[in-house]
Amino acid sequence: MKKAAFIAVIVGTASLIATGAVLAKGGPGGQGMRPSFEELDADGNGEITQAEMDAMKAARFAKVDTNGDGQLSLEELTARGVQKAATHAEKMLERRDANGDGVLSADELSKPHRSGKMFDRFDADGSGTISQEEFEEASNQMHQRGKGKHRPGHQSEAETEQN
Structure with a gap:
């Protein structure tokens, strides 16, 4: 059940x-x-x-x-x-x-191998723990990727401002 x-x-x-x-x-x-x-x-x-x-x-x-x-x-x-x-x-x-x-x-x-890689990406300083700062930075990076930062033919807001 x-x-x-x-x-x-x-x-x-x-x-x-x-x-x-x-x-x-x-x-x-x-x-x-x-x-x-x-x-x-x-x-x-x-x-x-x-x-x-x-x-x-x-x-x-x-x-x-x-x-x-x-x-x-x-x-x-x-x-x-x-x-x-x-x-x-x-x-x-x-x-x-x-x-x-x-x-x-x-x-x-x-899928432990996948979650392990995700943890390692968030743990930027390699301390074995994720600080709030690391968490927010990784979240912001993922959010930026979702806005087309890494998609061909699209520019991020920062790239657009520089041009």
């Missing part, structure tokens, strides 16, 4: 997160994964036009706009979020269910 409740909480949380991601992407359809060059190059001529980009965006919108009214309701966005969360949960179960029992234990969920 505890395992079933645990999985239900994970799926419910994932649904809420996925719905938020759909809304945040503004992405009609908010696919999560970027389309490949081949998917965008609809006519197969080796080049992507603005019209092809617009067509992909419209197709994604139409996929979520299940009633075809040209607007995305909370119900449509939620349904898409739930669908994406279920797909993500299925993939996670397939990938991490080491013993094949159809459920994930805490050991199967944890």
Whole structure:
């Protein structure tokens, strides 16, 4: 019973997160994964036009706009979020269910190597602890990356001010 409740909480949380991601992407359809060059190059001529980009965006919108009214309701966005969360949960179960029992234990969920790297990045002075200053600095750096600091073709606010 505890395992079933645990999985239900994970799926419910994932649904809420996925719905938020759909809304945040503004992405009609908010696919999560970027389309490949081949998917965008609809006519197969080796080049992507603005019209092809617009067509992909419209197709994604139409996929979520299940009633075809040209607007995305909370119900449509939620349904898409739930669908994406279920797909993500299925993939996670397939990938991490080491013993094949159809459920994930805490050991199967944890990724110590990843959390260790995150801790090391936050612990800038290598003291084995994270001070409030280190925490805030690392958080600010992650926030800046989210604003396009490291994305090709985008400049951070500081880079823009320097130009």
